[in-house]
Amino acid sequence: MANKKLQYVKSSTIDNVLKECDYLLLLGERSNGKSYASKNLIIKKCIDTGEEFIYLRRYDLDCKDSLCVSYFGDCPVEAMTDGEYTCIDVYRKGIYLANVDEESGKIKRGKRLGYCHALSGAEHYKSLAFPKVNYIIYEEIVSQDGRYLYNEPSKLMQYISTIYRNRKGKAILIGNTISRICPYYRDWDLKVARQKLGSIESYTFHNDNGDDTRLSVYLTDTLNYNSGMFFGNPAKNITKGAYEVNNYPHLAKGINHYRIMYTVVIEYNEFKFLAKLLKDKETGEVFWFVEPKTSDIKDKTRVISNQFNPSPYYSTTFREYVNANERRVFSMFLSKKVCFADNLTGTEFNNILQYLK
Numbered sequence: 001m002a003n004k005k006l007q008y009v010k011s012s013t014i015d016n017v018l019k020e021c022d023y024l025l026l027l028g029e030r031s032n033g034k035s036y037a038s039k040n041l042i043i044k045k046c047i048d049t050g051e052e053f054i055y056l057r058r059y060d061l062d063c064k065d066s067l068c069v070s071y072f073g074d075c076p077v078e079a080m081t082d083g084e085y086t087c088i089d090v091y092r093k094g095i096y097l098a099n100v101d102e103e104s105g106k107i108k109r110g111k112r113l114g115y116c117h118a119l120s121g122a123e124h125y126k127s128l129a130f131p132k133v134n135y136i137i138y139e140e141i142v143s144q145d146g147r148y149l150y151n152e153p154s155k156l157m158q159y160i161s162t163i164y165r166n167r168k169g170k171a172i173l174i175g176n177t178i179s180r181i182c183p184y185y186r187d188w189d190l191k192v193a194r195q196k197l198g199s200i201e202s203y204t205f206h207n208d209n210g211d212d213t214r215l216s217v218y219l220t221d222t223l224n225y226n227s228g229m230f231f232g233n234p235a236k237n238i239t240k241g242a243y244e245v246n247n248y249p250h251l252a253k254g255i256n257h258y259r260i261m262y263t264v265v266i267e268y269n270e271f272k273f274l275a276k277l278l279k280d281k282e283t284g285e286v287f288w289f290v291e292p293k294t295s296d297i298k299d300k301t302r303v304i305s306n307q308f309n310p311s312p313y314y315s316t317t318f319r320e321y322v323n324a325n326e327r328r329v330f331s332m333f334l335s336k337k338v339c340f341a342d343n344l345t346g347t348e349f350n351n352i353l354q355y356l357k
Contacts, residue, residue: 008033009220011041017200018170021216025173025184027142027192028220035139036074038172042135043072043088044080046113047097053114053135054163055095058149060118062140065090068116071139085110093117120149122159134169136160142175142182146351153187177219181351186269186306188215193270195219248346249339251289257281258289262329265297266290267305268352272297273345275338277329288332290349291341304356317356 009028014037018024026034042053055071057063072088072095081097089098089107093116096109114133117125138156149155160171173184180193188203195201198221205213251258258278266273272293279286297303302322303314318334321327332338333353340346 007221007223009037011037011044014038014041014172014218017216017218018172021202021214022168023171023173023213023215025141025175025190025192025215025217026220027175027177027217029222030176032220032223034174034220035071038137038174039072040075040080042137042172043075043077043113045135047080047111050132051134052112052130052132053095053137054130054133055114055116056136056138056159057116057118058140058143058147058152059120063093063116063118065093065116068093068095088113090116117159119152119155119159122155122162125159126162128162129165130163133163136163136169136171138171138173140175141173141184142177142179144176144179146179146181146354148183153184179347179351181268181271181348189269190215190217191270192217192219197221245343245347246350248343248350250341251339253280255289261286262302262326264302264304265293266349266352266356267297267303267307268355269306271348271352273349275333277332286329286332286337288329288338289340290338290345292345306355319357 009026009032014024014026018041026038028034039055045051046053055068068090069088072090075088077088077097078086085097086099087097087107089096089109091109094112095114095116097111097113098107098109100107114135115130119138160169163169175182182192184190185192188205190203191201195217197219199219201217201219203215203217205215207213258280260276261279262277264275266275273290274293275288275290277286278289300313303309303311304316304318305314306316308316315321318330321330334357338349340349
């Protein structure tokens with residue numbers, strides 16, 4: 001009975017948001033209905049209008065026919081087609097409405113709805129035409145392990161230009177609230193980290209030809225529901241939409257037990273950290289302590305940043321050293337001699353570190 005009270009994402013809500021934008025970035029906790037609502041909305045549109053769509057994943061491994069069939073397995077095809085078809089089949093990357101023969105168990109494919117593609121193989125589609133495709137659903141746009149394609153946001157733009165060419169279509173980009181660090185947020189200057197649950201933020205990108213591109217970020221609300229199978233930090237992400245964090249070491253003593261030997265600010269888009277090189281007054285042990293930085297960066301502060309700054313105090317990676325001593329202490333970041341103010345700081349710092357090495 002409890003499930004009836006849960007407010008899953010609705011197809012009608014997604015449809016209303018999609019009408020006002022070209023790209024819909026749909027984010028939220030796992031299993032809150034994002035994918036179910038999106039694919040059912042698009043499939044129903046394609047059934048009714050004869051349009052087609054593309055189900056897009058990052059790697060070809062995720063686009064096996066069997067995996068794609070499973071993805072569409074919960075779609076109410078029979079209701080959508082008034083009983084004409086009962087399921088969806090995927091054959092050689094084509095998505096079809098289908099029926100299962102009761103006697104032989106064989107699948108008989110009917111109307112084609114679209115295609116399954118992998119972004120990693122986008123080069124293969126450049127010579128092909130997809131004139132009936134008006135929708136793209138890109139699943140798992142936020143990578144759980146940080147394994148994005150090289151320059152992925154640009155690759156996605158090039159891929160979409162291949163599909164739509166000189167016309168406009170719709171793209172739904174679906175991801176879980178796993179990490180606040182994502183190349184799409186950086187490249188498109190999206191303030192997702194500051195967005196409130198249940199809200200929709202809109203962005204307009206002005207193009208040289210005067211035809212603006214509109215993007216909406218829908219950060220879906222939490223279901224606030226736990227089946228009783230999850231606990232610890234993962235439970236907060238799975239059931240409440242909290243960003244996923246790992247456990248990291250913290251200071252063993254109060255900060256007054258250490259002497260600050262050196263400081264550096266690490267900046268990555270809107271994220272800022274203050275790193276302090278500490279020396280234990282009793283044992284002489286030396287390590288870095290990282291905490292969020294909430295104040296502005298002062299002049300003559302040593303900064304590692306992905307933002308261009310001509311100041312001699314700024315570097316773009318940890319491999320640009322001021323001197324040999326700095327080279328030695330910066331190497332401690334890479335050898336994990338670091339502790340953190342909290343687990344979220346540790347998770348985000350280590351996600352960012354890969355871009356600043």
